[in-house]
Amino acid sequence: MLDHANDATILTAWLANKTPENLAAWIAAPGAAAWGAYRGETMVGFALRAQAVLALCYVVPDALHQGVGRALLQHVEAHARAVGLADLGLESTRTAEAFYRRNGYAPHGAAQTWAGLQAQPMRKVL
Template identity: 45%
Template sequence: MKIQVRTAKESDAIAACNVIRSSILRCCAEDHRNDAKLLEGWLHNKTPEFVLRCILDPTAYSVVASMDEEIVGFGSALDTGEVTLCYVAPSMIFKGVGKALLTALEEHAALAGVDALHLDSTRTARAFYLRNGFMAEVPPVQAFGMEGQPMRKELLGRG
């Protein structure tokens, strides 16, 4: 099975939303600690309408990863280089889907002349981003009852 990454389409919003929500629920317990209030805060805007807005946002680039025509990942980054979303279906963790999403976002940003990507990583995703060349910018911050780690990856020489 080969991972395919392409630009997200409007018709991908529901499947991409399902990936995001299941990833948060099943993979991010280290962050939300199964606390109903934290989960509600994290999931309240993770709707198909929200994902559709990301896909249609002219200041963003959104991609989906699929295997056998099933969407198994979703990523989105703003023109500023801010990675706003990068989620993988729980069954596809550690199978290269996240790396494929991130690579597509990096390549698009480099071609657009962006010098670096930046994001706020969850505890769950921190090791993934470190493995993929991101570095912590400052100490972790608290947001919405959870820890976030501001991170950055230089893209100079790409594209």
């Protein structure tokens, strides 16, 4: 909410590239790895690493503040270390920035704007 304030124009622009076809291509890309977090048969979180970048990390609202995001992030980081990555970068929304800071990420460059949303580049040495 902090990021888009329920503005339909911003949400539409931000979600435009998040199609099933694009997601499948991102997961299949060389150097990519993806994970889902489930409660029973229901996916409650998803993370995608593309090379040395955490490209996506989402948790459904009902699973926020229950350790799902932290568990996904720790799993991504462990896998990144296992494949020899020295650090992991990401572009955080304003809403998620405190989460990433709590998990050891620090700002790494000037904030960017994309699709009407602010993104703060961040990095963590693994």
